[in-house]
Amino acid sequence: MSKAEYSEEQLSEMREDAFVNIKEACMRLQERTRCSNEVVIKMLNEVSQFYITQVEKNNI
DSSP: OOOOOOOHHHHHHHHHHHHHHHHHHHHHHHHHHOOOHHHHHHHHHHHHHHHHHHHHHHHO
8 A cells, every 4th residue: 555645634634534434434343243241352453463464564
């Protein structure tokens, strides 16, 4: 993925959009599966770790 420069306003809008979309996805998951908040937290941590690993691979 190419690196782009974004203004603080653009970054703020992207973060807000991402938060809303991720929250809605988590709520849909919980509605379908009746899983606990702990399961959602574990899943989000695993997704986060995936992206951390991708950054680390690209910086080597």
